[in-house]
Amino acid sequence: MTFHSVYPAFQALAAAFLFGASTPISKRLLPEIAPVVLAGLLYLGSGIGLWLFRGMRKAAGRSVDAEAKLTPPDIPWLAAATLAGGVAAPILLMFSLQYTAAATASLLLNFECAATTVIAAILFRESISRRAGAGILCITFAGILLSTDFQASWGLSLGALGVLLACLFWGMDNNFTRNISAKDPLAIVTLKGFGAGVVSLAAGFLIGNPLPRPEIILGAMIVGCMSYGLSIVLFIYAMRGLGAGRASALLATAPLSGIILSLILLRETPGGLFAAALPVMIVGTILLVTEQHGHRHRHEEIIHEHRHTHDDGHHDGHHRPGDDTSIKHTHPHTHESIDHAHQHMPDIHHRHGHSLKEEAS
Numbered sequence: 001m002t003f004h005s006v007y008p009a010f011q012a013l014a015a016a017f018l019f020g021a022s023t024p025i026s027k028r029l030l031p032e033i034a035p036v037v038l039a040g041l042l043y044l045g046s047g048i049g050l051w052l053f054r055g056m057r058k059a060a061g062r063s064v065d066a067e068a069k070l071t072p073p074d075i076p077w078l079a080a081a082t083l084a085g086g087v088a089a090p091i092l093l094m095f096s097l098q099y100t101a102a103a104t105a106s107l108l109l110n111f112e113c114a115a116t117t118v119i120a121a122i123l124f125r126e127s128i129s130r131r132a133g134a135g136i137l138c139i140t141f142a143g144i145l146l147s148t149d150f151q152a153s154w155g156l157s158l159g160a161l162g163v164l165l166a167c168l169f170w171g172m173d174n175n176f177t178r179n180i181s182a183k184d185p186l187a188i189v190t191l192k193g194f195g196a197g198v199v200s201l202a203a204g205f206l207i208g209n210p211l212p213r214p215e216i217i218l219g220a221m222i223v224g225c226m227s228y229g230l231s232i233v234l235f236i237y238a239m240r241g242l243g244a245g246r247a248s249a250l251l252a253t254a255p256l257s258g259i260i261l262s263l264i265l266l267r268e269t270p271g272g273l274f275a276a277a278l279p280v281m282i283v284g285t286i287l288l289v290t291e292q293h294g295h296r297h298r299h300e301e302i303i304h305e306h307r308h309t310h311d312d313g314h315h316d317g318h319h320r321p322g323d324d325t326s327i328k329h330t331h332p333h334t335h336e337s338i339d340h341a342h343q344h345m346p347d348i349h350h351r352h353g354h355s356l357k358e359e360a361s
Contacts, residue, residue, distance in 0.1 A: 008241030012250035015234035020254030022227030023109065024102040024261040026094060029223075032216045034209035035094030040200030043086050045221025046229030047193025050186055067184035070191075074180045078191060081180075085173025086196025089166040090228075091203075096162030101268050106258025108146050108163040110139050110281055115171025116248040123175060126243060131287050138284025139252065142277040174248055178239060185236040189229055197224075252285045 022042070029038060070078065097105055114136045120126040128136075147160040180188060211217065238247040262268045 008238040011234045012238035012247045015231040016251045016254040017257045018227045018231035020257035023106045023258040027097045027102040033212045036204040037209045039090035040197050041220040042224030043193045044197025045224030049225030050190045050229045077179045081173045081176035082192045082195045084169045089169035092166035096159045099159030103259045103262040106255040110252045111167035112170045113248040113252040115168045116174040119175045135284040135287030142281040145273045145277040181239045185233045189232045
């Protein structure tokens with residue numbers, strides 16, 4: 001694997017660690033906060049934290065990296081991602097955590113990977129190799145084991161089903177965000193955090209949920225800043241280099257930090273089905289992470305704007321007079337039609353089925 005795929009992979013793994021840690025910490029906070037209010041505080045914390053971070057960088061005289069700005073056509077995608085992944089998914093997860101062990105919920109969150117990949121394949125025609133398909137099947141089978149409850153009327157845990165539904169909404173969120181991932185990640189996550197936080201808190205007030213003590217509010221917002229703010233920014237950067245499906249495959253390692261913290265913070269002891277599902281989930285994750293993809297392909301002409309350099313094989317000669325081509329910068333540019341072969345992921349320049357036509361591998 002090249003630097004262009006390893007660095008986004010590292011960003012995805014860091015996002016996974018931060019996101020995975022949020023599940024046991026959120027469960028620890030639930031006795032003090034109603035689920036809807038907690039979901040709102042987590043996302044409001046992400047929005048406020050990233051807004052303050054950007055402001056401190058400017059106050060310290062540090063330049064903010066050039067990024068493509070959000071435009072009116074991006075707003076519907078951002079709104080859809082906010083409602084699906086910022087409002088519906090976290091509220092479902094918070095309610096489900098009341099009835100599900102945090103370690104089990106952490107492992108079930110790998111369904112987000114499968115949901116994202118399947119949605120990406122169906123709606124956006126991203127390719128899925130046999131290796132990736134086998135990985136998804138492993139993760140799905142592990143999820144079935146974790147969702148089994150022989151004491152429930154239908155043999156399924158309602159808490160586990162709630163986590164799976166949350167994963168479906170996050171899969172939708174990832175694919176909506178995919179369409180604006182070339183734009184400023186900090187702006188995307190900041191607006192998403194404020195929007196989702198305000199909507200969820202308003203919903204909590206409407207149904208009569210009270211606010212907790214100030215120190216609990218602050219703690220929840222700090223968790224949100226790290227696990228839903230910084231984590232999502234890193235994930236958006238990863239999607240640029242890996243595509244929605246592959247970045248989500250690496251995000252599937254998030255349960256590791258969740259399981260460890262569940263044992264430390266909550267003293268939870270996973271059951272027998274958890275022990276059976278864990279190795280299957282690990283095998284599925286390894287299959288997805290080690291996927292390789294390369295073939296001869298043709299790019300159709302496309303005009304777009306995003307942060308880029310001129311040494312990646314796709315932006316030679318796209319600079320304007322006065323541009324410093326040795327640093328990352330942004331401006332609208334045109335990609336002429338090109339036919340070549342190399343290792344690649346379904347990033348913003350290799351979205352199979354749109355600007356990219358495949359030939360035989």
